[in-house]
Amino acid sequence: DAGVIQSPRHEVTEMGQEVTLRCKPISGHDYLFWYRQTMMRGLELLIYFNNNVPIDDSGMPEDRFSAKMPNASFSTLKIQPSEPRDSAVYFCASAYGFVHEQFFGPGTRLTVL
């Protein structure tokens, strides 16, 4: 398996623009997690899905953030409108079973100017 795939790897955008981050989990995994990593706050869980259904989105910082998982092999994290404070590395991770090892993607480094 190719592992968790994220795209793009780097995104530079201007404040106010819409940003869409994409994730393809490992085939057969039933959990998908979105994280944000910053120097100040460390690794934060934003939202996670089980069998494509959002279970807990309490970590989503604002209504500007939304996430979807239309099928078992694809998820998106959207920021609209983007702000400079959204600049961070966003990771997607998948797992087979909630308490088991999470496999992380390489991340998307987002810079909002």
Added chain:
Amino acid sequence: AQSVTQPDIHITVSEGASLELRCNYSYGATPYLFWYVQSPGQGLQLLLKYFSGDTLVQGIKGFEAEFKRSQSSFNLRKPSVHWSDAAEYFCAVGGPSGNTPLVFGKGTRLSVIA
């Protein structure tokens, strides 16, 4: 609520020296514990995990960790560090109940000098 503390933000060790990274957790029951490593520009990779049983856990790349319930600790160790071990290390705690996601510590950055 569960939490993880990694007291050391940055540690520098000489190549060949031993290493211990500290992790303390707070959790109401028997936790599931993990150590992940993040190399620059990469995602997190699992080094080892503890669910139950033997409190000394062996992982990849020569790492081991020991679960000490009385101290609420899960410290990571390696007897001889290699330059390629320079990375960020994260401790994480989760619950076996299945309704508490992993909580990660803020990480310890390891530098290795010749």
